[in-house]
Amino acid sequence: MNRLRILVSSLFTLLVVTSVAVVNCFFFPIRQKQRNRLVSVVNAVKLSANTVIDKDNNNDDGANNKINTDCFSITANSSSNRRRNFLTQTVASTTAAILSSSVVSSLPLPVLSVEEGTPVEEKVIEFGASWSAVDGLNQMNDSNAQNKVVGFDMNAYKAMRDDTTRTPLFETAIKKRLELSGQDNNQIVIDLGTGPFALFAIIAARYGAKKVYAIEANAVAAKSARESVKKAGYDNVIEIVDGYSTQVELQEKVDFMIAEIIGSIASEEGVYATIKDAQRFLKDPTNPNNWIPNRIQTFGAPASYTLHNLFGPPEFDWTRLNGEPVRFSCRDNGLQLLSDPQLIEDISFFLLGKSHTNTTNIEEQSLSFTVNKERIEQNMKPLFDELQKAKGNDKQFSEKMAQETAHSFTGIAMWPRLFLNDDIVIDSRFYPTGGHQKSHWQTVLPIMSGRPIANLVGGELIKIKSKFELPGDVTKAPQYSIQGELKYT
Numbered sequence: 086m087n088r089l090r091i092l093v094s095s096l097f098t099l100l101v102v103t104s105v106a107v108v109n110c111f112f113f114p115i116r117q118k119q120r121n122r123l124v125s126v127v128n129a130v131k132l133s134a135n136t137v138i139d140k141d142n143n144n145d146d147g148a149n150n151k152i153n154t155d156c157f158s159i160t161a162n163s164s165s166n167r168r169r170n171f172l173t174q175t176v177a178s179t180t181a182a183i184l185s186s187s188v189v190s191s192l193p194l195p196v197l198s199v200e201e202g203t204p205v206e207e208k209v210i211e212f213g214a215s216w217s218a219v220d221g222l223n224q225m226n227d228s229n230a231q232n233k234v235v236g237f238d239m240n241a242y243k244a245m246r247d248d249t250t251r252t253p254l255f256e257t258a259i260k261k262r263l264e265l266s267g268q269d270n271n272q273i274v275i276d277l278g279t280g281p282f283a284l285f286a287i288i289a290a291r292y293g294a295k296k297v298y299a300i301e302a303n304a305v306a307a308k309s310a311r312e313s314v315k316k317a318g319y320d321n322v323i324e325i326v327d328g329y330s331t332q333v334e335l336q337e338k339v340d341f342m343i344a345e346i347i348g349s350i351a352s353e354e355g356v357y358a359t360i361k362d363a364q365r366f367l368k369d370p371t372n373p374n375n376w377i378p379n380r381i382q383t384f385g386a387p388a389s390y391t392l393h394n395l396f397g398p399p400e401f402d403w404t405r406l407n408g409e410p411v412r413f414s415c416r417d418n419g420l421q422l423l424s425d426p427q428l429i430e431d432i433s434f435f436l437l438g439k440s441h442t443n444t445t446n447i448e449e450q451s452l453s454f455t456v457n458k459e460r461i462e463q464n465m466k467p468l469f470d471e472l473q474k475a476k477g478n479d480k481q482f483s484e485k486m487a488q489e490t491a492h493s494f495t496g497i498a499m500w501p502r503l504f505l506n507d508d509i510v511i512d513s514r515f516y517p518t519g520g521h522q523k524s525h526w527q528t529v530l531p532i533m534s535g536r537p538i539a540n541l542v543g544g545e546l547i548k549i550k551s552k553f554e555l556p557g558d559v560t561k562a563p564q565y566s567i568q569g570e571l572k573y574t
């Protein structure tokens with residue numbers, strides 16, 4: 086009997102030990118994996134770089150359509166069924182080309198705090214964001230810069246080429262500029278940042294330029310540009326010049342320059358420093374006709390944003406973005422404007438030669454916006470439609486979420502405007518309303534508080550101070566800061 090008891094007890098111990106070993110073997114790595122994935126959830130916004138949307142051919146910006154469901158499905162695991170569908174579907178169907186690159190921002194976002202019991206009419210809520218441009222020439226001092234700088238991939242270049250709101254207007258402007266000089270075919274041109282298709286260089290050659298210098302910093306793009314030029318049969322007219330314009334010398338001065346190096350915040354690709362330096366290439370840099378574009382602007386307006394309302398703590402911590410903006414297709418209805426847009430940035434290329442080289446240009450602006458009641462009401466429907474496109478959202482839920490989003494403020498949305506000459510202007514959103522439209526440029530939205538500023542009814546005053554620091558030195562990144570307050574009426 087005793088032996089039998091010992092045998093049973095030994096078998097039991099063996100079973101327990103084996104089970105623990107099995108559990109450890111199989112489940113620990115999974116738990117480890119889960120933990121890693123959970124960490125990635127916290128970073129989901131950043132990790133989902135280039136995450137967008139294609140159901141409406143909405144990816145005008147050439148962002149990768151793959152949906153980083155990994156980041157969001159983990160969050161979904163801890164949520165209800167509806168929310169899970171909502172998270173995966175909504176991420177697929179609304180926003181979110183979010184910058185993947187490292188956050189270089191200095192200041193953390195303010196976490197929203199309003200004292201309980203404060204009467205609504207006295208409430209003033211502060212918000213703000215500061216960030217550093219991640220495109221452009223700011224990594225020139227990196228030894229491996231040729232591979233890293235100006236993060237366009239082939240999809241992005243194709244989106245620019247195929248942007249019907251941009252490329253045909255450039256073509257007309259180039260043709261008109263060449264016509265200005267008569268029939269002599271004597272024009273010498275630079276296409277600064279020609280890209281892999283040497284797009285504008287070939288257009289200039291086709292319309293009769295005598296010589297085109299096509300400068301390109303990205304070595305891979307420059308190689309493709311050379312092939313594109315050969316294929317188009319213009320290798321006797323177009324010379325591809327490898328390298329940064331700031332490090333290039335040409336044997337002759339040129340008549341005019343095409344430079345499409347404009348960011349979604351117009352200055353964020355380092356255009357200020359590049360164009361300041363590029364004055365030296367032109368015979369007459371003070372003539373607006375010698376620049377295409379000759380003036381660039383950034384417009385901005387307070388905006389509501391679905392995902393900011395939808396995702397919140399504990400699963401989702403927007404403050405982890407540290408001010409780095411979220412980027413949208415200009416047709417994305419997940420973002421709606423609360424007021425009429427205003428001018429935030431304005432740079433005229435033909436005036437840049439007058440200031441000293443290498444000095445940082447600091448543009449400071451104080452602007453006031455009043456939240457527009459009609460806009461709030463009009464925004465509800467597109468927000469609702471957007472939410473309804475996500476499978477699994479019942480009508481009631483979409484209505485509630487659209488209602489909440491429409492009455493909330495997330496940050497100041499921004500987008501560019503380009504003047505190609507006196508007559509031809511490119512708008513990436515409708516001018517002057519800021520309405521949605523097709524464009525490969527994105528709408529940039531820094532999230533300006535941990536949670537949306539809620540319960541807006543119209544009439545609230547939003548005051549901002551923007552500070553855009555544009556170094557004259559191409560190796561330094563532009564710095565952006567917008568601080569402000571919202572006052573309930």
Ligand SMILES: C[S@@+](CC[C@H](N)C(=O)[O-])C[C@H]1O[C@@H](n2cnc3c(N)ncnc32)[C@H](O)[C@@H]1O
Pocket residue numbers: 222235237242245246277278279280281284285300301302303306328329330331345346347359
């Ligand atoms: C926005 S893409 C435009 C490409 C093409 N021109 C088009 O419009 O489709 C800008 C290009 O300019 C290049 N670039 C930007 N700054 C430059 C600089 N200072 N010197 C040379 N290339 C530059 C980038 O590598 C990139 O290929």
